[in-house]
Amino acid sequence: KAGVTQTPRYLIKTRGQQVTLSCSPISGHRSVSWYQQTPGQGLQFLFEYFSETQRNKGNFPGRFSGRQFSNSRSEMNVSTLELGDSALYLCASGIIGTAAFFGQGTRLTVV
Amino acid sequence: AQTVTQSQPEMSVQEAETVTLSCTYDTSESDYYLFWYKQPPSRQMILVIRQEAYKQQNATENRFSVNFQKAAKSFSLKISDSQLGDAAMYFCACTGRNNNDMRFGAGTRLTVKP
Numbered sequence: 001k002a003g004v005t006q007t008p009r010y011l012i013k014t015r016g017q018q019v020t021l022s023c024s025p026i027s028g029h030r031s032v033s034w035y036q037q038t039p040g041q042g043l044q045f046l047f048e049y050f051s052e053t054q055r056n057k058g059n060f061p062g063r064f065s066g067r068q069f070s071n072s073r074s075e076m077n078v079s080t081l082e083l084g085d086s087a088l089y090l091c092a093s094g095i096i097g098t099a100a101f102f103g104q105g106t107r108l109t110v111v
Numbered sequence: 112a113q114t115v116t117q118s119q120p121e122m123s124v125q126e127a128e129t130v131t132l133s134c135t136y137d138t139s140e141s142d143y144y145l146f147w148y149k150q151p152p153s154r155q156m157i158l159v160i161r162q163e164a165y166k167q168q169n170a171t172e173n174r175f176s177v178n179f180q181k182a183a184k185s186f187s188l189k190i191s192d193s194q195l196g197d198a199a200m201y202f203c204a205c206t207g208r209n210n211n212d213m214r215f216g217a218g219t220r221l222t223v224k225p
Contacts, residue, residue, distance in 0.1 A: 031210075031211045033211045033212060033213065035213075035215075037154075042215060042216075042217050042218065043202060043215035043218075044215075045212050045213060045214060047212075048210060048211050048212045050210075050211075055210055055212075056210055056212040058212070088154060090156060092156070092211065092213075094211050096208075096209055096210065096211065099144075099146055099158045099161045100146075100158075100206075100211050100213060101158065102148075102155065102156035102157075104153075104154070104155050105154055105155075
């Protein structure tokens with residue numbers, strides 16, 4: 001069974017631009033969660049989607065948004081990028097009530 | 112929501128010895144799950160062990176075991192017969208039973224000395 005796939009793996013963007021990251025969950029997993037990891041703030045929960053609906057949202061500004069498609073693939077979008085958005089963005093998929101399985105992450109650098 | 116605290120930023124263990132990593136948590140959920148994840152330099156988050164809060168028996172996975180103290184809201188990880196490949200950041204996490212919005216501790220960096 002293929003694992004969680006995140007694309008792209010690396011990304012460099014300029015301040016003010018927007019970016020879209022993609023996550024393909026493990027087959028059969030309908031829950032997809034997104035996390036931001038930075039040296040200063042650690043691992044922070046962004047949002048969780050289940051069956052195309054956002055069920056939970058972390059404490060991030062509205063510039064961070066996401067969506068989930070009918071095939072459970074998910075995208076997250078960050079608009080008006082700031083230098084502080086530079087981070088490793090991790091996606092995880094799971095079946096409710098089990099562990100979340102993580103992708104390898106997308107390393108976003110904002111210059 | 113949940114909060115998770117790992118009070119040991121760094122730990123060190125001799126190869127083949129045993130080490131225990133500490134974690135405390137707080138949650139408003141009546142039922143929840145607790146996890147330990149390992150993150151090596153590759154940054155891939157790897158599930159080490161999982162505990163269902165309604166189960167009293169401590170989870171065990173080969174050399175990894177937990178000491179789950181529900182009343183004290185404590186969830187420590189014991190690594191026996193430590194190996195060089197165990198060196199990594201270890202994160203404790205908690206999520207409610209019916210969702211996957213995990214909250215993580217700050218992590219413990221484990222060094223294994225040969």
